[in-house]
Amino acid sequence: MKNLGRVTPATALVLESLLSADSVWGLQIVKDTGKKPGTVYPILERLEAAGWVQGEWETSEERKGPRRRYYRLLADARPLARDFVRAQRSKASSAVRPTPAFNEGGWSAV
Known part of the structure; x- marks a missing residue:
């Protein structure tokens, strides 16, 4: 099994879909992730080439x-x-920061 290196948010979504079931067909992964087939299938090919995933017809x-x-x-x-x-998920949740708002007491997080 090879190291994937940097894992994009789209790759994490594909991995999450694969974790949800024993075996998932490609178009179901497309539906689960909300990504286009042109994004999902290259990720699946990369995961398969790295020895993370096994694909079968x-x-x-x-x-x-x-x-x-x-x-x-x-x-x-x-x-x-x-x-x-x-x-x-941790990166995504830490990226959401409160928007500052101005009220009578000055600037504050909302």
Whole structure:
């Protein structure tokens, strides 16, 4: 399993989606994250190349339509993925700062 280096907010969203289930198909991850397929699929490819994710094509022929590719976060990657998701949430919550407002007593945080 390779080091991912810098993890973007979009990567953290993909990891969060992968943590939520044993196996998730690509378009469901797109829906879960609210990101476009052109953002999600390159992230999935990078995670797969780094050995964090295993992707498999659907084998059932009962469902009509194109085959789905399912992605599974590997066991060794789960603790690291949780850390990245937590770190991203922490960054996001610390980025939200109170807006100062002026009232009779002067400037204060709202």
